[in-house]
Amino acid sequence: MHVTETAAARSRHGFVGQLFTGRLRWDLLAAFPTQDADDLGRGDAVIAELRAFLRGHVDPEQVEAGGALPGGYVDGLRAHRLLNLQPGPELGGRGLSFINVMRAIEAAMAWCLPAGYVLALHNGFGAGAVAPIIPPGPTLDYVRDRIAAGAVSGWADSEPTGAGNTHMATVAVPVPGGYRLTGEKIFIVNGSIADLLVVTATLGGDAARETRVFFVDTRASGFRVRLVQQLMGLRGLPIAALALDGVHVPAEAMLSTVEPHWRDTPLLEPISALARMYVIVAASLAVARRCVGWASEFIARRRVDGQPLAGYEAIRRLVADNAAEAFAIESVAHAALIGLDHGNLATRWFEQVAAKNLASRSCDRIVDRTMSLMSAEGYETAASKARRGAPAVPLERAVRDARAFRIAGGVDFLIDYYAVRDGLLPLCEAAPAPPAGPVADPRLSRRNAAHLEAVAGEVDRLGGHGRALRSRHDLDELHRRQRTLILTGQIAHELFAMAATLARAAALGDAGQALADVYCTAARHRVAAAWLELAADADRDLDPSIAACLRSTTM
């Protein structure tokens, strides 16, 4: 996560940016964003079409069994004008709001996760998603023409040497009329079906090591799909290893930026944070909701010693925790997306960054609890259950699928680290925020009012913690203290989720109070644990033991 000055300046006014300066800006969330009826209706209409299309064209069990989406899947999307959800009608798209794109993708993922992933990558990370930041001129014309013609797209960044390197090993060498790209990309969703890929590459022969984004036509000679990769989950996903062997890219197909690295281009990072709302948050919500449904069906039918499962306290708590976490994922998504457009995208950038880990970790806990609940029947494959006449719930598949959400788009702990290192730490202020006074909201239940008060106290503590980090350590040393920054990020993100959940509950009235209470109770335990660990991390007593462990594992 590289933070440009413009985007950072704007995002510091957002809820998470403010929170890191020690201010709980309840006013930013209290009027919790809701979709207006027209926008909701527009989204519902497309979602209904998409569901009908998927039911008719994609059998999720066959995708799982055969390991591939049906051959005509993308052509069908194109024919039904369901490929471009976000781009406007002038590009053959539906022009949906960001929240409606996420809802539509979630609906597709709920039916068949890999099928929804194709849409999520295309709409989130594809060339059409990048188009709004391309200045008018031949590059924009080129991209728009291809998207309007129905090109399927994706984002090709990761390489066999890893995704974490600042500069790509793929090299773009300037040649007359354009560039020649040479390198390898792996884990590229839509890589085996894409017409136009957004490819990152380092400009060759340049000491400044400039890293740029190129729009690569996959019909160009030298472009090759090496293989479709097989993952632990997400069976059927067209995710591929690609070879670029001197692929010629015309000059206008490079996104020309003032900044030497594409990540420093204003709005490109916020656009990828938005894309993770589709690729990760929508996926997490789809899986979380399905688990909540499976669990409620299971406890209704299963009895132990004649007593319905729902009668046991441990089971009731487990199911309530799941429902509360699904509510929290949705609250975070609404706080991050409703009312957003390209004009104010950067203001809620840090909220979207936070949403990636919040959603995927909640989803992880939800599938894990559901697995414990359904026990052996959960661990059994859906096909085996179908063969013996048991309800063919694909929970085992969900466990395999959901683990990807903490990796795709960035490994979870690294997201926390960069969020603090590059995004939040620079916002720490030397002077403490003026005392905000008690934060109260009469719409909250007694227990939730206490949670809100606790959040206010924690935000104050976080502001003081950030200032102390900045004053005690120089930045280089702080950047090396990765665990400290990771835990700090986790606390900040948990506080955001609690505030979003409480604000939504306040807006909903009775319907949300219990869910927010259960969520915040557990989140406060996680925050307390993170503070404990931070305190232990401060004295570095563990360092010699860590070094000894590493020595013993490399012997």
Ligand SMILES: Cc1cc2nc3c(=O)[nH]c(=O)nc-3n(C[C@H](O)[C@H](O)[C@H](O)COP(=O)(O)OP(=O)(O)OC[C@H]3O[C@@H](n4cnc5c(N)ncnc54)[C@H](O)[C@@H]3O)c2cc1C
């Ligand atoms: C389902 C799925 C879909 C994906 N889709 C795409 C896609 O469409 N396009 C695309 O380009 N990529 C895609 N990826 C790749 C994904 O973005 C990367 O896997 C992810 O960012 C992690 O990178 P890596 O696996 O290369 O690990 P590496 O970058 O090699 O990292 C290895 C380990 O080192 C850690 N690490 C890295 N840097 C640091 C550091 N500075 N400090 C401490 N630890 C560090 C990482 O967290 C990780 O644990 C996808 C992956 C999956 C699983």
